[in-house]
Amino acid sequence: MYIQLLYMKDITDIIKTKSHLPLAKRTVLNVSVTSINFKDGILSVLKPYDISIEQFNVLRILRGKNGEPSNLMDIQDRMISKMSNTTRLVDKLILKNLVERFVCENNRRKVDIYITDEGLKLLKLLDPIIEEKENELTNKLEKEELETLNLLLTKIRG
Numbered sequence: 001m002y003i004q005l006l007y008m009k010d011i012t013d014i015i016k017t018k019s020h021l022p023l024a025k026r027t028v029l030n031v032s033v034t035s036i037n038f039k040d041g042i043l044s045v046l047k048p049y050d051i052s053i054e055q056f057n058v059l060r061i062l063r064g065k066n067g068e069p070s071n072l073m074d075i076q077d078r079m080i081s082k083m084s085n086t087t088r089l090v091d092k093l094i095l096k097n098l099v100e101r102f103v104c105e106n107n108r109r110k111v112d113i114y115i116t117d118e119g120l121k122l123l124k125l126l127d128p129i130i131e132e133k134e135n136e137l138t139n140k141l142e143k144e145e146l147e148t149l150n151l152l153l154t155k156i157r158g
Helices: 002-006 023-049 053-063 072-078 086-095 117-138 143-157
Strands: 099-103 111-115
Touching: 023 053, 023 117, 053 072, 053 086, 053 099, 053 111, 053 117, 072 086, 072 111, 086 099, 111 117
Parallel strands: none
Antiparallel strands: 099 111
């Protein structure tokens, strides 16, 4: 394992620094750069389908409701990126005919959001493509290493 690492770019090579980096900074930079690489990889798969990672996440959340309605607050609570503008994301998905929004006649503040058949079809198409990309992005690690990495990342998040 250590010998393999000698042939890989270290974070100091990636950010082009000769300075010594404290371990905490090195760790944060490594996780940040890896996160960006993962995001870019997933985005490259979604781009031909004119859908963002955040829109894809909304569709998966709605599919997980199994035909039951959701609302903007529930979607926002389940979003991976809490900074996402959920209203804007839903509006864009409505324009693409991937979700529908219904306002309750008795309570105009109550809005139900559903995934459409077109949204479900898109997810069915994308699921294996995304899974393949996720496997590609993580294939340098053995199963046990991936399990350990997940435990450590969970531990870091507290």
